[in-house]
Amino acid sequence: MGKREKILIVDDEKIVRESLYHWFEEDNYEVDTAEDGETALQKYEKGKYDILLVDMKMPGMSGLDLLTKVKEIDKDALVILITAFASVPTAITALKNGAFDYITKPVDPDELAHIVNKALEQRALKIENIQLKENIDEIIKPDNLIGESYQMRKVYELVYSVAITDTTVIIRGESGTGKELVAKAVHINSSRKYFPIITVNCGALSESLLESELFGHEKGSFTGAQFKRKGKFEMADRGTIFLDEIGSISPKMQVELLRVIEKKQFNRVGGNELIKSDFRVITATNEPLEELVKAGKFREDLYYRLNVFTIVIPPLRERRDDIPLLVNFFIKKFSTAMNKKVKTVSKEALDFLMNYNWPGNVRELENAIERAMVVGKSNSIMVEDLPFHLSSNNFALNNDVKSLAAMERKFILNTLNENEWNISKTAQILEIDRVTLYNKINKYNLSKNDY
Amino acid sequence: MDIYLAPLRFYNTLLLQNLITELSKRFSAKIRVIDLDINLDDFFSIDRKQYFSTQIIAEAIKLTDNIDGKVIMLTDVDIFVPVLTFIFGEAQLNGKHALLSVCRLHEEFYSGISNDNLLLERTIKEFLHELGHCYGLRHCIDWDCVMHSSPGIEEVDIKGSSFCRNCISKIEGYKY
Numbered sequence: 001m002g003k004r005e006k007i008l009i010v011d012d013e014k015i016v017r018e019s020l021y022h023w024f025e026e027d028n029y030e031v032d033t034a035e036d037g038e039t040a041l042q043k044y045e046k047g048k049y050d051i052l053l054v055d056m057k058m059p060g061m062s063g064l065d066l067l068t069k070v071k072e073i074d075k076d077a078l079v080i081l082i083t084a085f086a087s088v089p090t091a092i093t094a095l096k097n098g099a100f101d102y103i104t105k106p107v108d109p110d111e112l113a114h115i116v117n118k119a120l121e122q123r124a125l126k127i128e129n130i131q132l133k134e135n136i137d138e139i140i141k142p143d144n145l146i147g148e149s150y151q152m153r154k155v156y157e158l159v160y161s162v163a164i165t166d167t168t169v170i171i172r173g174e175s176g177t178g179k180e181l182v183a184k185a186v187h188i189n190s191s192r193k194y195f196p197i198i199t200v201n202c203g204a205l206s207e208s209l210l211e212s213e214l215f216g217h218e219k220g221s222f223t224g225a226q227f228k229r230k231g232k233f234e235m236a237d238r239g240t241i242f243l244d245e246i247g248s249i250s251p252k253m254q255v256e257l258l259r260v261i262e263k264k265q266f267n268r269v270g271g272n273e274l275i276k277s278d279f280r281v282i283t284a285t286n287e288p289l290e291e292l293v294k295a296g297k298f299r300e301d302l303y304y305r306l307n308v309f310t311i312v313i314p315p316l317r318e319r320r321d322d323i324p325l326l327v328n329f330f331i332k333k334f335s336t337a338m339n340k341k342v343k344t345v346s347k348e349a350l351d352f353l354m355n356y357n358w359p360g361n362v363r364e365l366e367n368a369i370e371r372a373m374v375v376g377k378s379n380s381i382m383v384e385d386l387p388f389h390l391s392s393n394n395f396a397l398n399n400d401v402k403s404l405a406a407m408e409r410k411f412i413l414n415t416l417n418e419n420e421w422n423i424s425k426t427a428q429i430l431e432i433d434r435v436t437l438y439n440k441i442n443k444y445n446l447s448k449n450d451y
Numbered sequence: 452m453d454i455y456l457a458p459l460r461f462y463n464t465l466l467l468q469n470l471i472t473e474l475s476k477r478f479s480a481k482i483r484v485i486d487l488d489i490n491l492d493d494f495f496s497i498d499r500k501q502y503f504s505t506q507i508i509a510e511a512i513k514l515t516d517n518i519d520g521k522v523i524m525l526t527d528v529d530i531f532v533p534v535l536t537f538i539f540g541e542a543q544l545n546g547k548h549a550l551l552s553v554c555r556l557h558e559e560f561y562s563g564i565s566n567d568n569l570l571l572e573r574t575i576k577e578f579l580h581e582l583g584h585c586y587g588l589r590h591c592i593d594w595d596c597v598m599h600s601s602p603g604i605e606e607v608d609i610k611g612s613s614f615c616r617n618c619i620s621k622i623e624g625y626k627y
Contacts, residue, residue, distance in 0.1 A: 019505065019532035025544055027600055028589045082534070106499075106536045109602035196594040196609050212562065224563015227555070230605045336626055337476065 004030045005120060006048065010040040010066065011055040011082065016105075020053060027113075037061025041069055044077075051078040051119055056090065056102075064097055071098045078119045082107075145181040146329050146362075149319040155182065158311045163189035168261075170246075170306050171284040173313030176363030179284040180244060182313055187240040192280055195239030198232045202253075203245030210253055212269050215260075221270020231268060233260060236279040246306065247287035247298065254299045261305055281306070316358040316365060323354050326362060330369040331381070342373050345381040352383055409444040412437075421448055452623055453481045453520035454582070457511070459550075460491050461525045466553070469571050470525075470578065477579075477613075479624035480520070487514055491528060504530040504541040508548050515548070521585045522548050523578060529554040539577050539601065542584035549581035561604060569608075576612050577601070583614065586621050593617075 007029045009020045017033040024031045032049070034040035036058055044052070052070065056063035063081050070077045081094045081102040094102045100119045103112060147155075162169055163186045171179045180199060187197040205213055212222075216231030232241060249257065260266045265276045283306050292298035316323070327345055335342050345353070349372075358364055372385035412430065419425045427437040440446075454474065458467060467484070474482045489510050494503045507524065515522050530552040531537055539556065542549035556573040558566040579597045591598035596615035601607040619625055 013533070015505075016533050019534050022505075022541070022544070023532070023535070026542075026584055026589055105534055106531070107534060108536045109538065110606075112535065113600065113602045194592065198609060209562070222563060224559055226560040227604070229561045230603065235605050235609060339626065 004028055005050040006030045006032065007116075008040060008043060008049040008052045009033045010035075010037065010052065010058070010063070012036060012058045013055070016055070016082075023109075023112075037063070037066040037069075040066055044070055045073065049077075050123070051080065051116065053080050053082060056081050056083045056094070064093060067094070067097050067099055076123070078123060080115060080119060144329070144333075145178060145185055146326050147319060147322040148325060149321040151314040151319045152322060155311060155313060156185075158309075159185045160189055162186060162309045162311070164191070166190075166280055168280070168306055168308040169282045169311060170289075170309070171282065171311045171313065173284075173286060174315045174361055175286050176361035177313040177315060178362050179286075179313060180242065182311060183240070183242040183244075183282045183284060186282055186311075187242075187280075190240070190280070192239050195237070196235065197240040197242055198236040199242045199244060200232050201244045203248035207250045207253055210249065211256065214253075214256075215266050215268055216271075216275075217269035218271040221268075225270075228268070231266075231275075233266060233277050233279060234268075234275050237277040238279075240280045240282055243281065243283045245285060245287075246283040247285040247289055247292055251297075251299070254302050258299065258302045258305060316361045320354055323365070324350065326365055327353060327369060327381075330366050331373070334370050334373045338373060340373055340376075341379055342376060342381060343379055346383065349381050349383045349386060352386060405444075408440070409446070412440055412444065413446055416441075416446065453483055454478060455515075455518060455520050455522045456482065456484045457487045457522055457524045458484065459487065459489055459507070459524050459526040459528075461527050461553070463527065463553070466567075466571060466574060467525070470574055473571075473575050474578070477626055479626060483520075485518075485522075487511055487522075487524065489514070489524075491526070496531070499531055501529045501531040501537065502526075504532055504538060504550050504552075508541060508543065508550055511548050511550075518547075520547075521582060523582060523585075524548070524550040525578075526550065526552050527554055528552060539607070540581040542581040544584050544589070545587035546585055549585050551577050551581050553577075555604065556607070572612065573604075573607050576607055576610065579612075579614070583618060583622065586623065588614075588618050588621055591615060591618055 007024050009017055009024070009031065010033070011017050011020070012035055014035070017035070021031050021033055032043060032047070034043055038061055040052070040054070041061070054063040054066055067079050067081065070079060075098070079099050081099045082105060083090055083102055084105050090102070101115050103115060159182060169186055171182050173179050184197055187193060200213060202210060212229070212231070214231050214233055216229050216234055217225055219225060219228040261281055264278060265274055267274060289298055289303055289307070293300050293303050327350065331342055331345065334340070353365070353368070360367070368387050369381070371387040372381045376382065376385040415429055416426050419429065423434055423437060427434045430437065456467070456471065461467065471482050471484070489507065491502055491507070494506045494510070496503055507530070511522060511524060529537060530541070530550065532541060537555060538552070540549060540551040551574075553570065553574050556570055556577065558564060558569050576597050580601070583598045588598050590600040593599060593615040594609060595611035596618055597611055597613055598615070598618050599606065599610040601610060614622055614625065
């Protein structure tokens, strides 16, 4: 473990000392308290504190007097003063005397956290923290990004090569391929990894909601906004913003987005304060952006701004080698969550999973395994546990089956073969009459020797 | 060790039910609901129009001597500790009691639009967070961990909804 930062809270009110004590203790600080200036000074002389939170008005030595004396001992000491009433003269006096900042009681928790963090960062004490973070690197890896296939190894290579730069990245791939996980992989391998990655699903929100979501809003800026809210761009400061389904944003939002990406500053909705934020942009889409640009539905300038470095995630049907790994991963995940003893998958079920076309990609596979584990009765996942209506026919959609007619042909043939060409039984299963079945057999020129 | 939920002026039974269902999936411990005879009016601050969290916990300690387990109180009123304008919750670090307010977890206070799913998600996160403190966990630097600090609603929404590998080892009977 790295060194915990030491904080000294000086306030004559026991209740305030206790509140702040608990607040900072939970936040991983080593906390000490003093009930007056004299005690605080004695403690400060004996032990080294990284930061002091001092009440201005105390009996005996005032907060300002304590500030002066502490500064005589260490001119770099970080002191934050606490006042009951905010006033300009108070602030000027405090800051003139070397206080880092001052807060007015009661203080917004977010503001208190921000001021203390800012103070400590200024003194570069965060280096310790970063070392601590390096040690626990492993915990922030997206361990659910699974795949050892050649195609996925190529994706990883791209991720690692672009992560260390601050380049804007666009991730393309079908729905359910794991674009968000790849975005996360880029983020956690970058120097921004100690700050959050903020995901916004642009397709899920209306224009006005998206605006408020991205830029935040001030209290009272619209009916119902009883509290202010910071936007996603603000929250992504020093981190990454991941804009999913970027192709679905409105023309107005495209303009706003272009502006904020270029200037890295904006106003909250209903606010005048200019907010600055240092963020990296990663976007994702499964839409053909180039066609949207041609059709005039997506701004060309925004397209070029976003389309700097592209990572394409292959669909699951193009990396079937990863299916066993993924299946095992999901079995492990759901057996823990459901408290089930399912450990493996039967050969038949795995064969089926390997051959299925997976239009919904990894997400569909995950859902299939989850469903199979809910309905399954044995320690293995069986074919009949899988959620596909056609599973008993071992109906595999290969790459050569692309048209509806080809699919119908293969389906009918499979059902016929499974029922040893018993026409009545097959027609019953297919829920068509025998004449229709004969017509289909003729149409597709099916025979008993076909497979 | 069982987990006791004590609703205090908390009337959203559907949320309570959904929370219990979710917790039951995650913990091998039994999740029980108990009534605590606490009159919240005794802890109301007329100046702040909020309820003093630390004092409510102190009262709960007196009433739950015979209970072996974690006692997490759940309320819909707005709570505070001196110095701070509000808190989502307060817990005894490595202790038995915590108090969670869902008052400021309601989406309608921010966007004007009610969202029950989001309320449940936020409640689960903050419940696990306060419970984590009761198991001795301090704030975690991993944004995917529910123990990441959340001084505002934005952080509640950003952070993960489960414990990271480091923190999970300290939580008794946590399944995933």
